[in-house]
Amino acid sequence: MLEELKLEAYEANLQLPKQGLINLTFGNASAIDRDRGIFAIKPSGVEYEQLRPSDMVLVDLEGRIVEGDLKPSSDTPTHRRLYLGFTRIGGIVHTHSLQATAFAQAGRPIPCFGTTHADYFNGEVPVTRKMRAVEIASAYEWETGGVILERFRGVNPADLPAVLVNRRAPFCWGINADHAVEVAVAIECCAKMALLSLQIDPHLSPIESELLEKHFRRKHGPEAYYGQTKHS
Amino acid sequence: MLEELKLEAYEANLQLPKQGLINLTFGNASAIDRDRGIFAIKPSGVEYEQLRPSDMVLVDLEGRIVEGDLKPSSDTPTHRRLYLGFTRIGGIVHTHSLQATAFAQAGRPIPCFGTTHADYFNGEVPVTRKMRAVEIASAYEWETGGVILERFRGVNPADLPAVLVNRRAPFCWGINADHAVEVAVAIECCAKMALLSLQIDPHLSPIESELLEKHFRRKHGPEAYYGQTKHS
Amino acid sequence: MLEELKLEAYEANLQLPKQGLINLTFGNASAIDRDRGIFAIKPSGVEYEQLRPSDMVLVDLEGRIVEGDLKPSSDTPTHRRLYLGFTRIGGIVHTHSLQATAFAQAGRPIPCFGTTHADYFNGEVPVTRKMRAVEIASAYEWETGGVILERFRGVNPADLPAVLVNRRAPFCWGINADHAVEVAVAIECCAKMALLSLQIDPHLSPIESELLEKHFRRKHGPEAYYGQTKHS
Amino acid sequence: MLEELKLEAYEANLQLPKQGLINLTFGNASAIDRDRGIFAIKPSGVEYEQLRPSDMVLVDLEGRIVEGDLKPSSDTPTHRRLYLGFTRIGGIVHTHSLQATAFAQAGRPIPCFGTTHADYFNGEVPVTRKMRAVEIASAYEWETGGVILERFRGVNPADLPAVLVNRRAPFCWGINADHAVEVAVAIECCAKMALLSLQIDPHLSPIESELLEKHFRRKHGPEAYYGQTKHS
Numbered sequence: 028m029l030e031e032l033k034l035e036a037y038e039a040n041l042q043l044p045k046q047g048l049i050n051l052t053f054g055n056a057s058a059i060d061r062d063r064g065i066f067a068i069k070p071s072g073v074e075y076e077q078l079r080p081s082d083m084v085l086v087d088l089e090g091r092i093v094e095g096d097l098k099p100s101s102d103t104p105t106h107r108r109l110y111l112g113f114t115r116i117g118g119i120v121h122t123h124s125l126q127a128t129a130f131a132q133a134g135r136p137i138p139c140f141g142t143t144h145a146d147y148f149n150g151e152v153p154v155t156r157k158m159r160a161v162e163i164a165s166a167y168e169w170e171t172g173g174v175i176l177e178r179f180r181g182v183n184p185a186d187l188p189a190v191l192v193n194r195r196a197p198f199c200w201g202i203n204a205d206h207a208v209e210v211a212v213a214i215e216c217c218a219k220m221a222l223l224s225l226q227i228d229p230h231l232s233p234i235e236s237e238l239l240e241k242h243f244r245r246k247h248g249p250e251a252y253y254g255q256t257k258h259s
Numbered sequence: 260m261l262e263e264l265k266l267e268a269y270e271a272n273l274q275l276p277k278q279g280l281i282n283l284t285f286g287n288a289s290a291i292d293r294d295r296g297i298f299a300i301k302p303s304g305v306e307y308e309q310l311r312p313s314d315m316v317l318v319d320l321e322g323r324i325v326e327g328d329l330k331p332s333s334d335t336p337t338h339r340r341l342y343l344g345f346t347r348i349g350g351i352v353h354t355h356s357l358q359a360t361a362f363a364q365a366g367r368p369i370p371c372f373g374t375t376h377a378d379y380f381n382g383e384v385p386v387t388r389k390m391r392a393v394e395i396a397s398a399y400e401w402e403t404g405g406v407i408l409e410r411f412r413g414v415n416p417a418d419l420p421a422v423l424v425n426r427r428a429p430f431c432w433g434i435n436a437d438h439a440v441e442v443a444v445a446i447e448c449c450a451k452m453a454l455l456s457l458q459i460d461p462h463l464s465p466i467e468s469e470l471l472e473k474h475f476r477r478k479h480g481p482e483a484y485y486g487q488t489k490h491s
Numbered sequence: 492m493l494e495e496l497k498l499e500a501y502e503a504n505l506q507l508p509k510q511g512l513i514n515l516t517f518g519n520a521s522a523i524d525r526d527r528g529i530f531a532i533k534p535s536g537v538e539y540e541q542l543r544p545s546d547m548v549l550v551d552l553e554g555r556i557v558e559g560d561l562k563p564s565s566d567t568p569t570h571r572r573l574y575l576g577f578t579r580i581g582g583i584v585h586t587h588s589l590q591a592t593a594f595a596q597a598g599r600p601i602p603c604f605g606t607t608h609a610d611y612f613n614g615e616v617p618v619t620r621k622m623r624a625v626e627i628a629s630a631y632e633w634e635t636g637g638v639i640l641e642r643f644r645g646v647n648p649a650d651l652p653a654v655l656v657n658r659r660a661p662f663c664w665g666i667n668a669d670h671a672v673e674v675a676v677a678i679e680c681c682a683k684m685a686l687l688s689l690q691i692d693p694h695l696s697p698i699e700s701e702l703l704e705k706h707f708r709r710k711h712g713p714e715a716y717y718g719q720t721k722h723s
Numbered sequence: 724m725l726e727e728l729k730l731e732a733y734e735a736n737l738q739l740p741k742q743g744l745i746n747l748t749f750g751n752a753s754a755i756d757r758d759r760g761i762f763a764i765k766p767s768g769v770e771y772e773q774l775r776p777s778d779m780v781l782v783d784l785e786g787r788i789v790e791g792d793l794k795p796s797s798d799t800p801t802h803r804r805l806y807l808g809f810t811r812i813g814g815i816v817h818t819h820s821l822q823a824t825a826f827a828q829a830g831r832p833i834p835c836f837g838t839t840h841a842d843y844f845n846g847e848v849p850v851t852r853k854m855r856a857v858e859i860a861s862a863y864e865w866e867t868g869g870v871i872l873e874r875f876r877g878v879n880p881a882d883l884p885a886v887l888v889n890r891r892a893p894f895c896w897g898i899n900a901d902h903a904v905e906v907a908v909a910i911e912c913c914a915k916m917a918l919l920s921l922q923i924d925p926h927l928s929p930i931e932s933e934l935l936e937k938h939f940r941r942k943h944g945p946e947a948y949y950g951q952t953k954h955s
Contacts, residue, residue, distance in 0.1 A: 050680050051673060052718070053607065072718025101709065101717045123607045125680065129687030132605035133695055141364035142427045143285065143355045160701045167705060194698055195606045209283060216282050216357065222690060223361030226454060231365055234426055237392045241399060245333065253333045254284070254304025373828035374891045375749065375819045441747060448746050448821065455825030458918060463829055466890055469856045473863060477797065485797045486748070486768025514912050515905060516950070517839065536950025565941065565949045587839045589912065593919030596837035597927055624933045631937060658930055659838045686922060 028094060029067065032060050033083040035118070036067035039204035043122055044075045046212050054122040055100040058204035059110050061117070064088045068106060070097035101168060108172025109200065113184045118204030120211045123196045126218035130154070131191035137217055139234050140224045145242035146253075147213040149186040151233065153178055157193045171195075185247070189214050260326060261299065264292050265315040267350070268299035271436035275354060276307045278444050286354040287332040290436035291342050293349070296320045300338060302329035333400060340404025341432065345416045350436030352443045355428045358450035362386070363423035369449055371466050372456045376449040377474035378485075381418040383465065384446060385410055389425045403427075417479070421446050492558060493531065496524050497547040499582070500531035503668035507586060508539045510676050517587040519564040522668035523574050525581070528552045532570060534561035565632060572636025573664065577648040582668030584675045587660045590682035594618070595655035601681055603698050604688045609706035610717075611677040613650040615697065617642055621657045635659075649711070653678050724790060725763065728756050729779040731814070732763035735900035739818060740771045742908050750818040751796040754900035755806050757813070760784045764802060766793035797864060804868025805896065809880045814900030816907045819892045822914035826850070827887035833913055835930050836920045841938035842949075843909040845882040847929065849874055853889045867891075881943070885910050 039056035043049040052075070057068035067083040084095030090107055092099065100106075106119050122128075130137050130152075137152040139145060155174040162170035175190050175198065188210045189199040199210040224231055233239075246253040271288035275281040284307070289300035299315040316327030322339055324331065332338075338351050354360075362369050362384075369384040371377060387406040394402035407422050407430065420442045421431040429446050433439040456463055465471075478485040503520035507513040516539070521532035531547040548559030554571055556563065564570075570583050586592075594601050594616075601616040603609060619638040626634035639654050639662060652674045653663040663674040688695055697703075710717040735752035739745040748771070753764035763779040780791030786803055788795065796802075802815050818824075826833050826848075833848040835841060851870040858866035871886050871894060884906045885895040893910050897903040920927055929935075942949040 050676055053610075070719065097719055123680070125683055126687060128605060128607060129684050129691060132684060132688040133691040135691055140426070141360060143360060146285075157699065158702065160699075163701045163705050167709075194604070194702055212282055216355070219357055220361050220364060222687065223358060223454065224364040226458070226690070227361060227365040227367055235389065235392075237395045238390065238426055241395045255302065255329055372890070373824060375824060378749075444746055448819070451821055452825050452828060455822060455918065456828040458922070459825060459829040459831055467853065467856075469859045470854065470890055473859050487766065487793055514908055517842075534951065561951055587912070589915055590919060592837060592839060593916050593923060596916060596920040597923040599923055621931065622934065624931075627933045627937050631941075658836070658934055686919065690922070 029060060029063070029065060029085060030080070032058055032065070033067045033085070034080050035204050036069065036083045037078065037080040039118060039120060039208050040069045040078060041075065042205075042208045043120070043211070046208070048122040048124040048211055048215060049075065050123070054120070055102055055106075056118065056120045056204050056207065057100075057106045058118045059116075065093055066106065066110060068099050068103055070095070071100050073097065102171075104166065104168035105172040105175075105198070108169055109175060109198070112172070112176040112179075113200060115202075116184060116200040116207075117202045118200060118207040120199045120204070120207040121196065122199075122211050122215075124211065124215040124218075126222060127152075127191065127214045128196045129222070130218055131196050132194060134193050136191065137214070137221050138231075139217075139239060140221055140231055141234060142238065142242045143213075143220060144217040145234060145239045146246050147210060147217070148189065149239065149243045149247075152189050152191060152197075152214060152217070153182075153187060154191040155193045186243075261292060261295070261297060261317060262312070264290055264297070265299045265312050265317070267436050268301065268315045269310060269312040271350060271352060271440050272301045272310060273307065274437075274440045275352070275443070278440070280354040280356040280443055280447060281307065282355070286352070287334055287338075288350065288352045288436050288439065289332075289338045290350045291348075297325055298338065298342060300331050300335055302327070303332050305329065334403075336398065336400040337404040337407075337430070340401055341407060341430070344404070344408040344411075345432060347434075348416060348432040348439075349434045350432060350439040352431045352436070352439040353428065354431075354443050354447075356443065356447040356450075358454060359384075359423065359446045360428045361454070362450055363428050364426060366425050368423065369446070369453050370463075371449075371471060372453055372463055373466060374470065374474045375445075375452060377466060377471045378478050379442060379445040379449070380421065381475045381479075382471065384421050384423060384429075384449070385414075385419060386423040387425045418475075493524060493527070493529060493549060494544070496522055496529070497531045497549070498544050499668050500533065500547045501542060501544040503582060503584060503672050504533045504542060505539065506669075506672045507584070507675070510672070512586040512588040512675055512679060513539065514587070518585055519566055519570075520582065520584045520668050520671065521564075521570045522582045523580075529557055530570065530574060532567055533564050534559070535564050537561065566635075568630065568632040569636040569639075569662070572633055573639060573662070576636070576640040576643075577664060579666075580648060580664040580671075581666045582664060582671040584663045584668070584671040585660065586663075586675050586679075588675065588679040588682075590686060591616075591655065591678045592660045593686070594682055595660050596658060598657050600655065601678070601685050602695075603681075603703060604685055604695055605698060606702065606706045607677075607684060608681040609698060609703045610710050611674060611681070612653065613703065613707040613711075616653050616655060616661075616678060616681070617646075617651060618655040619657045650707075725756060725759070725761060725781060726776070728754055728761070729763045729781070730776050731900050732765065732779045733774060733776040735814060735816060735904050736765045736774060737771065738901075738904045739816070739907070742904070744818040744820040744907055744911060745771070746819070750816070751798055751802075752814065752816045752900050752903065753796075753802045754814045755812075761789055762802065762806060764799055765796050766791070767796050769793065798867075800862065800864040801868040801871075801894070804865055805871060805894070808868070808872040808875075809896060811898075812880060812896040812903075813898045814896060814903040816895045816900070816903040817892065818895075818907050818911075820907065820911040820914075822918060823848075823887065823910045824892045825918070826914055827892050828890060830889045832887065833910070833917050834927075835913075835935060836917055836927055837930060838934065838938045839909075839916060840913040841930060841935045842942050843906060843913070844885065845939040845943075846935065848885050848887060848893075848910060848913070849878075849883060850887040851889045882939075
């Protein structure tokens with residue numbers, strides 16, 4: 028069932044190594060069918076070269092495996108909690124892309140220094156608080172989703188379609204899995220540019236708010252005029 | 260009409276991802292027919308893998324679309340203003356290449372530390388002033404061209420075939436679109452080398468003027484003796 | 492004889508340039524048959540493009556060449572000493588991958604700043620002491636193995652499947668040669684991320700012990716739940 | 724005439740972009756026939772993709788073009804002077820590879836921090852003095868060879884098969900053009916590793932002399948035991 032959904036998740040997963048975002052078996056992508064409340068996700072620890080669309084595991088929003096012979100990604104509870112908390116997103120991508128992960132490891136947000144960043148994120152990419160020992164010891168992956176949602180209280184996930192999990196790596200989302208991959212590419216570019224800009228000027232201030240707003244709104248929301256059609 | 264011009268613009272656009280200057284749909288290239296006063300430019304937000312020569316949009320120097328089913332790049336007014344202000348250039352390339360963009364984000368020119376840079380640019384690559392809120396809020400892309408021209412008052416654009424738009428990214432030009440791509444490759448190399456040189460010696464002084472002049476003139480102008488034929 | 496073992500070593504060697512871990516003829520991989528006490532290793536100084544499975548040299552644990560027309564890698568005595576000292580490993584990989592080697596050259600362990608590292612290494616990747624002039628002048632490659640074993644006294648090599656040889660480069664191991672390649676990829680990623688994290692925060696503290704333990708045990712040992720099957 | 728020599732030079736030139744050492748038309752390789760006193764060198768400013776073996780220009784040690792329809796590389800007088808001064812080398816490669824060029828631009832030698840470097844260079848890679856205005860204004864490329872030879876007075880070019888020309892970029896040599904390419908790859912690796920090591924420890928001291936000597940002699944000279952055959 029849901030062959031198209033599995034294909035969407037499969038293709039998003041294949042993009043991760045192709046775009047240079049992934050080494051080894053790190054990372055995963057999923058896509059959700061909101062009408063059915065079912066998402067398709069990468070199986071755990073399978074090499075990208077060996078993945079087939081039929082390997083995608085179907086999971087419902089209660090966390091039950093609906094279809095699939097393989098174990099789903101160990102991060103499945105994080106995806107599930109994000110789909111529950113961010114009710115308008117259609118796809119999630121988790122990578123260990125090097126530059127963005129460096130910021131996550133340091134527990135620092137990715138500052139917005141220029142318009143490349145502003146084209147995708149309406150401000151700095153936030154970082155979660157560190158997880159508590161009790162959260163790590165219990166339902167770790169579910170709690171990971173919890174600290175993300177906690178960080179996004181009062182924030183529109185369409186304005187900031189990514190987060191850095193402290194000590195860990197980025198999670199990105201979008202209207203579908205393909206869009207989430209695009210955000211994952213953008214966050215890695217922006218992280219690298221931010222680090223290079225800080226090398227040039229360690230005291231660089233963030234982008235001016237008018238320019239941030241201009242670039243974000245050029246691509247997003249009702250006044251967007253970039254591209255042939257609109258994403259959001 | 261103008262099939263050759265569209266092909267020139269198309270091929271320059273394809274070079275951008277091939278040369279590693281571009282991720283996603285960032286960036287654009289255009290080429291102008293000076294006799295007709297018409298330039299061909301990439302459509303807005305189309306993926307490079309899907310571009311065809313016939314997708315190039317023809318625009319005249321008053322900004323009217325002469326031919327094309329797609330919306331032209333949102334940066335079209337910037338290209339137009341540069342073609343109007345720099346009357347001898349034949350092609351323009353805009354990228355978000357990472358190292359050059361890092362300098363643009365930091366609002367710093369790319370210093371000339373060696374002969375690789377001097378082979379292409381007769382001095383440091385300049386950066387525009389920051390744009391004012393009123394410029395951002397009105398005809399943003401047209402005003403972007405304006406701050407570039409302002410920065411080049413009294414400067415020969417053939418001596419410095421690129422600029423960093425503050426907080427944004429490089430714009431490059433040349434006698435044709437292919438030449439502008441070459442400059443875009445060169446600026447990224449030079450930006451990376453400059454950053455690495457600054458890591459080795461944070462107080463490094465610019466190249467000596469005799470050596471700068473020697474290398475620039477070896478490749479450009481009436482005394483050039485590099486290559487089988489001359490660019491300019 | 493031992494065609495499968497030679498094939499395993501051959502394929503691990505081929506992975507080294509493919510994964511970007513190797514330039515020129517640097518580096519080598521080997522695989523051991525524990526029942527026979529024989530390992531297959533890359534010949535010395537042969538280009539990766541020209542390697543064939545039959546070029547692998549078979550060596551026993553006393554250091555005698557059992558089969559092969561070519562000289563084995565000059566690092567063969569190091570591999571041999573590691574197979575003797577770490578009795579449960581099945582494969583060894585030595586690379587000069589750039590980021591990990593930078594730490595080795597500086598004589599610094601690779602700190603564990605995040606979960607990517609914790610997925611592979613149960614703590615920082617250790618570095619050997621510098622070798623003494625007398626060790627360098629005598630059986631250099633055998634003594635190289637010696638300083639590694641000295642550093643691992645009281646340490647389980649399955650917990651830390653890699654080491655940096657001071658002034659030199661990493662050696663990695665695993666349950667087989669393929670697993671050792673995976674560790675070699677991981678150490679290069681982790682070294683790069685660690686360096687980038689230190690750029691962002693030069694005083695960054697190591698990962699919290701609960702999170703380190705959680706991630707390492709998610710993938711290794713009796714309570715592992717990552718992947719379809721377990722490595723160790 | 725000399726088809727094999729032209730082929731050797733051609734193939735060395737093709738290696739430069741393939742090994743990631745070159746962008747655009749930067750760089751050049753040559754190979755010499757010592758019996759005839761003629762070398763084959765890349766034509767000036769021709770794109771690597773369009774090169775053919777027959778494009779190589781034959782030049783004698785007095786600087787006369789012996790064969791070829793194209794202008795030889797503008798750096799031909801530098802190659803010629805090196806062939807005259809270093810009478811046992813068989814090939815020369817000049818690149819603008821980014822990391823090595825960064826050291827050249829900063830006028831700093833590449834320090835030897837580890838055994839990867841010691842495998843190729845018996846000490847730090849030296850840098851020439853800056854060229855004087857009068858040298859730049861007169862026979863610039865010939866004088867470039869001159870400052871290299873000046874720097875190598877009393878130094879065996881087989882011990883240090885590369886130099887950084889101040890403000891410019893590396894020149895590398897070897898027993899033939901293929902060997903010079905190998906040195907050009909090695910110098911770029913070593914420059915990158917040195918810079919990364921300096922990031923980890925800005926006060927890092929050079930490699931201990933015993934280890935330097937051991938690694939260099941393992942690969943070079945009468946006591947070499949690395950590889951199936953010896954280079955030098």
